[in-house]
Amino acid sequence: MDASRDSEPTPMKQRTTVQRKSERELVVTRSFSGPARLVFEAWTKPELLQRWWAPKSYGIAFISCEVDVRTGGTYRFVFGHPAAAQPMEFFGRYIEVTPHSRLVWTNEEAGESGAVTTVTFEERGAETLVIMHDLYPSKKALDDAIASGSTGGISETFAQLDELLVSLGASVGRS
């Protein structure tokens, strides 16, 4: 047994935090080592955005990424996943674009129940604190998003139910 391993400090608190702040709000935070100017650039230039928004470990890949980052401009992300028959689309409109400090956009793929996302960039010394705030139109909209199991547009509950129905059909066929 390596006793020294036990005495090592436990890892710092998680770098990315997510909190349900209220019935209608989710808040994600993370600090980045770099000036707000560069962090903001990585959120607003499509060629940079594409490099981090679809994490490789999730097997998701961009099919297309149209971003027009200015107040009133629109965006449309299309992703593919090997297990998904259909590509996933996310789209909306930028309501506010304040260089290096604030971005606000709508999420319209879910229709009326979509959240409005506000991202703020706060420079603190050599670091930039990013706070992403999703405000849903109602408690029900956020509850439904959670209940659907989806963390990014794929309704996993329905996929599971489909599986269940298929296997149910198969077992009836066998008996």
Add this chain to the structure above:
Amino acid sequence: MVQYSQTRFDAAFAALADATRRGVLQQLGRADASITELAAKFHMTLTGIKKHVGVLEQAGLVTTQKVGRVRTCRLGPRRLEEEAAWIEKYRQLWDARFDALDQVVEELKRKEKLDGRKQRQ
């Protein structure tokens, strides 16, 4: 996790083996309903329908919420445990994104330093 899913899966199968319970799911798929409404719809006693709803609830297929004297049933898994699991999944997604974003920012910083040096030369 696998164990948990298997148990849940078995419970879901057992819950779906009954025609009334499949009917209740179908009904709730159209709209949320109270126990009283379901009892009337399926010509059952309150106790009888409660038993069926209980089985569906155990299987995580239905949730119920009591407001005043009315217990409302709706499709969906148990809330709190699901919410915590969902929030952790959501956190992991953003954490993975932000790890990649870290790299992009690092690269921009290096590039800026390099460009700055070039300009000074």
